[in-house]
Amino acid sequence: MKFPKLSSPAVLSPMSGVTDIAFREMAKKYGAGMTYTEFVSSTAITRGSGRSLRMIQTSSIEKPVAVQLYGNNVEEVIEAARFVEEKFDVIDVNCGCPVWKVIKTGAGSAMLNNPELIGKFVNKLASAVNKPVTVKIRIGIDDKRINAVEVAKIVEENGGAAIAIHGRTQKQGYSGKANWEIIKQVKEKVNIPVIGNGDVFTPEIFKERLEYSGVDAIMIARGALGNPFVFNQINNYLKKGDYEKKSGVEQLFEYLELIRKYHIPFAAIKTRAPSFTKGIVGGAEIRTSINKCTSFEELITSLKGVWSF
Ligand SMILES: Cc1cc2nc3c(=O)[nH]c(=O)nc-3n(C[C@H](O)[C@H](O)[C@H](O)COP(=O)(O)O)c2cc1C
Numbered sequence: 001m002k003f004p005k006l007s008s009p010a011v012l013s014p015m016s017g018v019t020d021i022a023f024r025e026m027a028k029k030y031g032a033g034m035t036y037t038e039f040v041s042s043t044a045i046t047r048g049s050g051r052s053l054r055m056i057q058t059s060s061i062e063k064p065v066a067v068q069l070y071g072n073n074v075e076e077v078i079e080a081a082r083f084v085e086e087k088f089d090v091i092d093v094n095c096g097c098p099v100w101k102v103i104k105t106g107a108g109s110a111m112l113n114n115p116e117l118i119g120k121f122v123n124k125l126a127s128a129v130n131k132p133v134t135v136k137i138r139i140g141i142d143d144k145r146i147n148a149v150e151v152a153k154i155v156e157e158n159g160g161a162a163i164a165i166h167g168r169t170q171k172q173g174y175s176g177k178a179n180w181e182i183i184k185q186v187k188e189k190v191n192i193p194v195i196g197n198g199d200v201f202t203p204e205i206f207k208e209r210l211e212y213s214g215v216d217a218i219m220i221a222r223g224a225l226g227n228p229f230v231f232n233q234i235n236n237y238l239k240k241g242d243y244e245k246k247s248g249v250e251q252l253f254e255y256l257e258l259i260r261k262y263h264i265p266f267a268a269i270k271t272r273a274p275s276f277t278k279g280i281v282g283g284a285e286i287r288t289s290i291n292k293c294t295s296f297e298e299l300i301t302s303l304k305g306v307w308s309f
Helices: 021-029 042-046 050-055 074-087 108-113 115-128 148-157 180-189 203-213 230-240 248-261 266-277 283-292 296-306
Strands: 010-012 035-041 065-070 090-095 133-140 162-169 194-197 217-220
Touching (some): 010 021, 010 035, 010 230, 035 042, 035 050, 042 050, 042 065, 042 074, 065 074, 074 090, 074 115, 090 108, 090 115, 108 115, 108 133, 115 133, 115 148, 148 162, 148 180, 162 180, 180 203, 203 217, 217 230, 248 296, 283 296
Parallel strands (some): 010 217, 090 133, 133 162, 162 194, 194 217
16 A cells, blocks of 8 residues: 655654644644654554543544554554554554663564564555555664664565654664664665654754655654644745744644643643743743643633733
């Protein structure tokens, strides 16, 4: 199955605890070429966990949208993928997460230890579902074991529709810089679409990395935190060479409306809302008031009190 054609090369990266339906709808509204759910455990989906089912809610405007699954057991990942595939345009497998809780089970970036296994995984999954299967990787386990090109070729040979690469190793976590040279090498070596990722925070960097690496698209994670409007900025910069800014608080109010629309539990708001207020005048005061609130209505009233617009 072919990877969908994107309206923009700027894609919202999967972010656990961030890319809920409300955030994804905003990113899409502001021009993201594609959106990803946060990673969802295949085990949790097959067990019908309410929290995981909430993570895979999708918005009607959100097309194409990918679900990102993780798991160490291909049969279970297939079962989860079959359960969700009707709602999604792409099934993505997480082979990049460096978190111990995930890698100790052999899932996430631990799979980079065994490219042949990734190949078998993709092969079985791609033949079991009716949607394109993609993989998101890191460039390798550590400096001595950089194998992104090898993994990408194996993914392609086994029916993967695209590959996304965060230009860091598992060992690096978030330290150092994303290695776009390796991402460029992957793009040169495979024919399936390649999505580059890592340290793209501004429209200027986006354009520079796109041109340097020749990738088909770039995923943005931290650059969209608190600023899903970044997709509008990137698209405008690519088209006309300039872009506008939109205040974090204005974006926060929009986000809260969507949170209410999609009945996201209030507890989640407390961890998600503060990113919109980073670096703005009065941000600390707003974060304190977010912390004190116990209901959605209380939060809106309190925000309107500290921020009049
Ligand atoms: C809060 C947060 C949560 C993340 N959760 C996921 C996830 O669920 N799945 C995934 O593949 N990557 C996840 N990532 C990694 C990002 O998708 C991305 O690969 C990484 O942050 C590098 O991109 P950036 O430099 O644009 O932030 C997460 C990153 C952040 C900051």
